[in-house]
Each structure stands twice: as C-alpha cells, then as structure tokens.
Amino acid sequence: MTLETRKLLDKAFSGLGLIAIGMMAAALLLILTPILWRGSKAFIFKGTIEHRRVMLEEFDRGNTDRFPAEMEKAKAAREPIYQILADFKAEMKTMERSTRGEYKSAYREVEQAITVLLGPAPGERTPVLMRQRYGQMRWDRTQIKLHEVLFSEEWDYSIPGAMGVLVETPRIEQFAGTKLEPLFHYMEEHIDEMMRPKTTFYWQFITDKSKDSHIFGGIWPEVLGTLYLTLGAMLFAIPMGVIAAIYLCEYAKEGRVVSFLRICISTLAGVPSIVFGLFGLAFFLNTIHVSDSKSVLAGSLTLSLLILPTLIRSAEEAILAVPRTYKEAALSLGAGRWHTILTVILPASLPGILTGIVISMGRAAGETAPIIFTAAVSVGAPLKIWETLNQPTPALPWNIYNLCTEHEAVDEIRHVQYGMVLTLVVIVLLLNMAAILMRARISKKLRG
Amino acid sequence: MTEEITMKKIDAFAERGNEITGHETHVEAKNFSLFYGNFEAVRKVNMQIPKRKVTAMIGPSGCGKSTLLRAINRMNDLIPSAHAKGEMIFDGHNIYGKNIDVVTLRARVGMVFQKPNVFPKSIFDNVAYGPRLQGMRNRQKLNETVEQSLRRAAIWDEVKDRLSANALGMSGGQQQRLCIARALAIQPEILLMDEPTSALDPKATAKIEDLIGVLRENYTLVIVTHNMQQAARVSDLTAFMYEGVLVEFGKTKQLFTNPKNPQTENYITGRFG
Numbered sequence: 001m002t003l004e005t006r007k008l009l010d011k012a013f014s015g016l017g018l019i020a021i022g023m024m025a026a027a028l029l030l031i032l033t034p035i036l037w038r039g040s041k042a043f044i045f046k047g048t049i050e051h052r053r054v055m056l057e058e059f060d061r062g063n064t065d066r067f068p069a070e071m072e073k074a075k076a077a078r079e080p081i082y083q084i085l086a087d088f089k090a091e092m093k094t095m096e097r098s099t100r101g102e103y104k105s106a107y108r109e110v111e112q113a114i115t116v117l118l119g120p121a122p123g124e125r126t127p128v129l130m131r132q133r134y135g136q137m138r139w140d141r142t143q144i145k146l147h148e149v150l151f152s153e154e155w156d157y158s159i160p161g162a163m164g165v166l167v168e169t170p171r172i173e174q175f176a177g178t179k180l181e182p183l184f185h186y187m188e189e190h191i192d193e194m195m196r197p198k199t200t201f202y203w204q205f206i207t208d209k210s211k212d213s214h215i216f217g218g219i220w221p222e223v224l225g226t227l228y229l230t231l232g233a234m235l236f237a238i239p240m241g242v243i244a245a246i247y248l249c250e251y252a253k254e255g256r257v258v259s260f261l262r263i264c265i266s267t268l269a270g271v272p273s274i275v276f277g278l279f280g281l282a283f284f285l286n287t288i289h290v291s292d293s294k295s296v297l298a299g300s301l302t303l304s305l306l307i308l309p310t311l312i313r314s315a316e317e318a319i320l321a322v323p324r325t326y327k328e329a330a331l332s333l334g335a336g337r338w339h340t341i342l343t344v345i346l347p348a349s350l351p352g353i354l355t356g357i358v359i360s361m362g363r364a365a366g367e368t369a370p371i372i373f374t375a376a377v378s379v380g381a382p383l384k385i386w387e388t389l390n391q392p393t394p395a396l397p398w399n400i401y402n403l404c405t406e407h408e409a410v411d412e413i414r415h416v417q418y419g420m421v422l423t424l425v426v427i428v429l430l431l432n433m434a435a436i437l438m439r440a441r442i443s444k445k446l447r448g
Numbered sequence: 449m450t451e452e453i454t455m456k457k458i459d460a461f462a463e464r465g466n467e468i469t470g471h472e473t474h475v476e477a478k479n480f481s482l483f484y485g486n487f488e489a490v491r492k493v494n495m496q497i498p499k500r501k502v503t504a505m506i507g508p509s510g511c512g513k514s515t516l517l518r519a520i521n522r523m524n525d526l527i528p529s530a531h532a533k534g535e536m537i538f539d540g541h542n543i544y545g546k547n548i549d550v551v552t553l554r555a556r557v558g559m560v561f562q563k564p565n566v567f568p569k570s571i572f573d574n575v576a577y578g579p580r581l582q583g584m585r586n587r588q589k590l591n592e593t594v595e596q597s598l599r600r601a602a603i604w605d606e607v608k609d610r611l612s613a614n615a616l617g618m619s620g621g622q623q624q625r626l627c628i629a630r631a632l633a634i635q636p637e638i639l640l641m642d643e644p645t646s647a648l649d650p651k652a653t654a655k656i657e658d659l660i661g662v663l664r665e666n667y668t669l670v671i672v673t674h675n676m677q678q679a680a681r682v683s684d685l686t687a688f689m690y691e692g693v694l695v696e697f698g699k700t701k702q703l704f705t706n707p708k709n710p711q712t713e714n715y716i717t718g719r720f721g
Contacts, residue, residue, distance in 0.1 A: 254528075325561060325563060325565035326565060328523065328526065328561060329565040329567065329627070331526070331554060332559035332631070333554070333630065333631070333634055334551050334552070334554045334555030334581055334582070334634060335551070335577075336551050339581065343577070344567060347568070347569075348567075348568055445568075445614070446568040446616075447614070447616060
C-alpha cells in the first residue's frame with residue numbers, strides 16, 4: 001500500500017466517523033426537539049380565566065382578591081351570548097312547526113359547542129362530571145372550540161374516489177335572518193374578553209395531583225410512582241448484582257458451571273421486557289404473593305430482575321479492571337479475601353459499577369412492559385412510602401402509553417402526554433447526571 | 449559521581465558479607481518444589497535463610513527466583529494451578545502444612561513488589577491499612593505506628609505534611625518507599641522484596657538501597673534482583689538460581705569473587721543471562 005492510499009483511507013475513515021456522529025446528533029435533535037417544545041407547553045401556555053378558576057376552586061391557588069372582579073368582567077362579556085340564545089329560543093317558539101324542526105337540531109349543536117367552550121350557562125345546575133363544570137382552560141384549545149361554534153362540520157361521502165370529505169359550513173349562513181345571526185360575529189370579536197388569556201407558568205404541573213383522569217391538574221402520582229419503582233428496583237438489584245459479580249470474579253472457580261452461569265446472564269439480558277412482566281405477575285404476585293394486588297413492591301422486584309444482567313456484567317468488568325497488584329498488596333499485608341474485596345477491590349471498582357447503575361437506572365425508570373402486570377394503574381393517588389408494599393401506582397412510562405391510546409379524550413390532553421414525556425426524560429437525565437457527578441468525584445479521589 | 453559512590457558501597461557491603469559467622473536460620477526450604485500445573489518452576493531447593501541478614505536471589509529471567517520468594521509468604525496461592533511439594537519451614541512450622549493460617553503468615557512475612565502498588569487512598573490510610581486489619585482502632589496508636597513506619601522507611605520527612613493526600617500523587621520512588629513503610633507497619637519479621645527497584649530511576653534506587661542497609665539491623669530481608677551489582681552492594685548472602693535449581697548459595701563476596709560453580713561464574717561475568 002502506498003503512502004497516498006494510506007492517507008486517503010485515513011481521511012475517508014475520519015470522514016465516515018464525522019458523518020456517523022453528525023447523523024447521531026441529528027437524530028437526537030429530531031427526537032428531543034418535539035419533546036422539549038411540546039412538553040414545555042404543559043408548563044408554559046396561555047391560560048384562560050377558566051384555568052385560573054380551576055386553580056382557585058380545585059387547588060386553592062390563585063389571587064382570591066382580584067379573581068372575582070376579573071370573573072365579573074368575563075361574565076359581563078359573556079352575558080350578551082346568553083341573551084341572544086334566549087332571544088332565539090323565544091323566536092323559535094313563534095316559528096312554524098316545519099321550520100322550527102329544521103333549526104332545532106342545528107341550534108342544539110351551537111348550544112352544546114358553547115357549553116364546551118365557556119362552561120355551563122349561568123343558572124344551569126352543576127354537572128356531575130368535573131370536566132363539564134368548566135370551559136376551555138387553554139387558549140389553543142379555546143380557538144379550536146370557537147371554530148366548532150362558528151362552523152358546522154359534515155362528512156360528504158358522495159365524492160367518488162375519496163373515503164369522505166370534511167365540509168365546513170359557517171353557521172352564520174345557517175342562521176341567516178334569525179335572531180341568532182349576531183351571535184357568531186359577537187363571539188369571534190369578543191372571545192378575548194370572554195376568556196381573558198394570559199401567559200401562565202404552571203410549574204405545579206409536576207407536583208399537582210391529577211383530577212378527572214388527567215384533564216385537570218398535574219402528574220405528581222406518576223412522578224412519585226416512577227421514583228418509587230426505580231429506587232425500589234435499584235434497592236434490590238444493586239446488592240444482588242454486585243454480590244453476584246464479586247462471586248463470579250473472586251470466588252467462583254472457572255469451570256463449566258461458571259461459564260454456564262455467564263451464558264445464562266447474557267441470555268437474560270436479551271429477554272424481552274414483556275416476558276419479565278409476565279414472569280413478575282406469575283411469580284411475585286400469583287406464586288409467592290408478595291402483595292394481594294399489583295404493587296410497587298412487585299413492580300420493583302420485576303424491574304430489578306430486568307436490570308440485573310446489565311448490572312452484573314458492568315460490575316464484573318469493573319472488578320476485573322482493578323489492577324491485580326492492589327489485590328496482591330492487600331493480601332501480602334495479611335488481609336483475608338473478604339477484607340480485600342471490601343477495602344480495596346470494591347472502592348477501586350466503584351466508578352465502573354456506578355456506570356452500570358446509571359445505565360440500568362435509566363432503563364428501570366423508562367420500562368413499561370414489566371410494570372403493566374405488576375405495578376401500574378392508570379389513575380391513582382400519590383402513595384405514602386409504606387403503601388408501596390401493597391398498593392399499585394401510576395407511573396410515567398405506563399401512563400404515557402395509556403393516555404395516548406386508551407384515554408377517552410385523547411386529543412384534549414396532548415399537553416399532559418408531552419408533559420409526561422418531558423418529565424420522564426428529565427428525571428432520567430437528572431438521575432444519570434447525579435450518578436455521573438458521583439462517579440467523577442470518586443474517580444478523582446482514586447486518581448489523587 | 450553516582451558511579452563512585454556505588455563502587456565504594458560494593459566494597460563496604462561486600463566486606464561485611466565476609467563477617468558472617470554462626471547465625472540463626474529464619475526460613476528453611478527443604479527439598480522444596482513449586483509447580484504451575486505440570487511445570488516445575490522451583491526444583492527441590494534446599495536453602496537456609498539466616499535471621500537479620502540480607503539474602504539476595506539472582507538469576508536469569510524465568511529461573512524461579514521470584515516464585516521461590518513468593519513461596520515464602522504463599523503469594524503463589526493466587527495462581528489457581530500452583531501447588532507445592534517439600535517443606536518451607538518458618539518458625540518451626542511447615543508453612544505449606546494443613547493448619548497454617550495464611551493470613552497470619554502474611555502478617556509476619558511482609559512483601560514489597562516489583563512495581564509500587566500503593567492503594568488509591570491517602571498516604572496515612574495506606575500505612576494504616578495493615579495495623580487496622582489487625583484491629584488497631586486507637587487513633588493515637590495508629591498515628592504513632594504510621595509515623596514510626598514512615599520514619600523507618602526514610603520517607604517521613606517528605607510526606608509528614610501531606611499524610612492525607614492521595615498516595616498515587618507521589619513519585620515512583622516515594623511510592624515504593626511508602627510500600628516498604630506499609631509492609632513495616634504490620635511489624636513483620638521477614639521482608640520479601642521482589643525486584644523492588646526495577647521500576648525506579650538510579651536516584652530512587654540508591655535511596656531504597658540505603659534503606660535496605662538500615663533495615664538489615666532489625667529484619668530478615670530477602671531480595672530478588674536482576675541487577676547483580678545491586679545484589680553485590682546490598683546483600684550478605686547471595687543465591688544463584690538457574691532453571692528452577694538453586695545452583696549456588698553462599699556469602700556474597702565469595703560468590704561474586706570466587707564462585708564455585710562454573711555456571712555461576714558464567715552468569716556473573718555476563719557470558720549469559
């Protein structure tokens with residue numbers, strides 16, 4: 001090979017490396033940007049007066065002095081709407097039967113859309129469901145709902161070659177000439193005064209309980225559940241993993257049994273997480289009955305099994321990387337095997353073991369499948385620490401899935417879904433950062 | 449300059465090597481063999497190591513001198529395939545016998561290794577490691593032991609102000625002397641040194657050699673070395689090993705000036721090895 005080709009190959013390889021890194025960075029950006037952007041909307045958004053009302057009435061938070069005055073203004077702005085509606089109702093009664101029938105269903109749609117937008121009309125009795133007691137709390141949702149008031153939607157299936165086409169007709173045309181006609185202009189022009197949007201910083205999203213299945217409030221039960229599950233899993237997995245690694249490195253005699261064990265551990269690392277979940281259900285809950293129902297305990301145990309192989313592997317590698325001379329030195333000073341491990345080998349391998357812990361902690365926090373059958377429920381209160389022994393908990397990974405697929409108002413709570421994703425990512429990031437900092441400090445201490 | 453001092457030293461030590469008369473045996477190998485699997489690394493060695501003298505072991509690489517040294521405190525046990533035959537008698541007991549507590553043996557036979565192997569702990573903790581193992585918890589007693597050990601290893605003045613600093617921050621020569629201090633802190637009777645200066649520069653080597661000269665007053669020293677001049681400089685007795693066999697063992701001056709065995713002569717005159 002000539003010098004020229006070697007140089008060329010060298011350049012080509014560093015080019016490839018750059019491309020690979022660039023692609024990784026792009027992928028990361030592509031994933032993180034929407035998470036950050038849309039997740040941040042759970043915390044910072046334009047909140048309407050309804051949001052402030054919910055905060056005050058349901059969460060005891062807000063300005064009790066200024067709020068009534070503001071509410072009065074909003075009510076005053078809304079007053080003409082109810083007046084127009086009443087006028088139109090009276091007008092309908094004077095209509096002929098056939099025309100009245102024509103308007104009646106269309107009118108009901110308008111009335112309903114307004115209730116969704118502004119909340120129940122004054123004087124109506126309070127609905128049972130909490131979600132029906134309030135109007136739209138977010139400005140972006142307000143505009144969507146306003147659109148529904150202003151336009152009627154119909155699906156046209158008559159067009160050949162298309163499954164169905166959405167046709168929007170302005171309601172103002174439907175009601176042209178009636179007393180309802182001015183309503184639409186009024187709403188379009190005065191929506192600001194009726195809803196009074198204000199930039200809201202809702203950091204309590206993390207620490208608030210959720211009400212009426214996440215339509216109101218925050219995600220504290222999920223955050224707490226995730227922390228319980230992760231820390232619980234580490235509590236079981238770290239001692240087991242480290243002890244197993246010590247045994248494999250320092251005590252076990254190399255032989256068939258040990259190589260078989262190692263193969264088993266590697267295989268265990270490749271088992272799909274749903275299998276761990278089913279195993280957890282079958283073993284921890286149905287066979288040894290660690291708790292009567294799903295519980296944080298059962299979930300933590302299942303998660304600990306899931307991360308055990310990673311932990312053992314990394315701990316083993318860290319222990320094997322400790323210079324043999326340390327061991328010799330300790331033994332030559334009269335230390336027993338156990339003492340050598342405790343005072344010399346473990347401290348020196350701690351940074352490596354911590355790396356393994358970091359990786360598995362992130363995994364335990366984010367795993368969904370193992371906790372479906374063993375720990376997670378969709379809705380629940382934040383648990384006290386002793387309740388983790390026998391009670392299930394909501395948890396971020398499971399609730400992200402649940403809110404995106406099974407919630408009855410999926411579209412209304414996009415901000416909650418993204419807020420949960422952002423929170424989970426941040427929790428994992430913080431856990432990792434704490435471990436990395438700890439690791440850096442220990443290595444620095446070891447290096448001198 | 450260095451050369452001159454060294455030459456002088458050879459004379460001084462070699463002179464002393466002549467004075468050995470009636471001495472007590474501290475460790476005795478009787479028909480001692482050590483195997484790695486089927487390979488016989490040490491072959492039927494008979495050797496009497498005297499008390500409070502410096503015994504050097506020389507020989508070409510792979511001749512079994514290090515293995516023999518490590519057999520004295522059973523460090524070979526770390527290698528799973530290693531096993532011994534014959535007897536190694538220390539304090540009246542065969543240390544390869546059934547009822548020997550290796551931990552106690554190693555507390556009485558200290559060792560210094562080829563590469564300085566200080567723990568990644570503070571200087572104080574390094575020296576206090578052995579005493580703490582033996583159950584010394586009293587802070588004042590520990591302080592005393594550490595200071596005494598560091599003084600004996602001639603490193604006290606260099607480190608007394610930074611006992612809590614990490615030992616890995618010291619120079620190689622200092623680290624090796626710290627290792628010696630650490631070994632001395634458990635108050636051994638014998639100190640084994642496995643090529644203690646091979647990783648050090650001449651200046652640090654000179655310091656360690658000086659130290660050996662002082663330590664001989666209180667300890668039995670066994671030192672393996674590749675450096676024949678060093679053996680001549682520091683030891684009272686020298687053993688020459690070749691292919692696992694103890695070829696010649698005698699007073700250093702005699703072995704270097706008038707070897708009985710032609711193989712020894714070939715080696716020390718540099719014809720092979």
